[in-house]
Amino acid sequence: MSRATDNPNSERRDFLKAGAMAAGLTVGPGVLLYGVAYSRAPEEPASPDKRWGMLIDTTKCGDGCNECVTACNTENGLSGKTGPQDSQWIRKVHIRDLQTGFELNLPMLCQHCENPPCVDVCPTGASMKRADGIVLVDRHTCIGCRYCMMACPYKARSFVHEPLTDQNPEVPRGMGCVESCTFCVQRVDRDETPACVEACNAAGHKAMYFGDLKDPESEISQALKIARSTEIRADLGLNTGVRYQGI
């Protein structure tokens, strides 16, 4: 599996980044201009030079801890119910090896594949992958056929069965559409990490890393470099953006 970590423009980008930091931070002696840390201006589209990904260290994932799920529900306005017709964008999975008794916890969410089957099967083009690798549903064109839900090997997508009210203004959702984890795209676009990662760190587990897989200097790339990580269902050749350690 080839992972595109080599980027011919990375040096140039680093130079530009350093320049922008210098220009932004020092307007004059002792004068600081705030709001410099943004990697992307609002009018600039998501770049294919980035690929957002996540690394989940299952050895640090707390047994019984549900912080990531709760944070996701709060951020995205999900009810938190776990019935067959309720939306779950991230769920905790508990696995036990029946022979050895070895137990494992992990959060399961949209794996943001490089070759997403949900995008392949979508008849309207609503299921889509953004240039920076985030897989999304365009609810404006989703007809609710749920082919993508059947195609997803990770059971990551949910369908909204009932009318919704009081949505989060940043996360529009409604009846008749399929939805799934967006890597909190609204937060990522303002240089924040997804709500689940923030909550995991706040709870002290630090089991989730989020970052740019194409930037060799990013925390996630460094972590991937030094320890073995696995894709779930790597045999499908989807090149998932979410990888796991300790499974």
Add this chain to the structure above:
Amino acid sequence: MASFRILGVWLRSAALVTGMACLATPAMQAVAGVDLPKLERGKGEQCVEDVDTIRRLHPALLKHQRDDTLRRGIRTTRHSLKKCVECHASEQTGSVAASKQDFCVACHSYAAVKLDCWDCHATKPARKPVRQAGALGGASHPTPLWHGASGVIK
């Protein structure tokens, strides 16, 4: 028979003239004897485009913005629905679509155009303000300054 035909032609041309007159009338201008929707003024000092452009083209502007934002990740706020809501949410209901007098519904119920934006999008502004993506440059939305008077556009 001939008189019927003449009457038919006359009626058709009358309908055409009336139709053209309606199109030619600048939108929302007071027409004698017709009740027009009464809209609350937004909180900002002025709209992002001049009023005639917005009245005629707001669906196209919003549609363009939604594709740019969702599919390409462009987060400018000039034509964003969220910013429309922030500015035009009613003082009474806090929403743009909760009652018949609220900004979006007032006009759309008058024109009998069904809105499905609000099946998914929030009709109320965020309870606490959220930092906008990329604060430097490009954010060309006029600052929504509260100027007190919540007048009614005639």
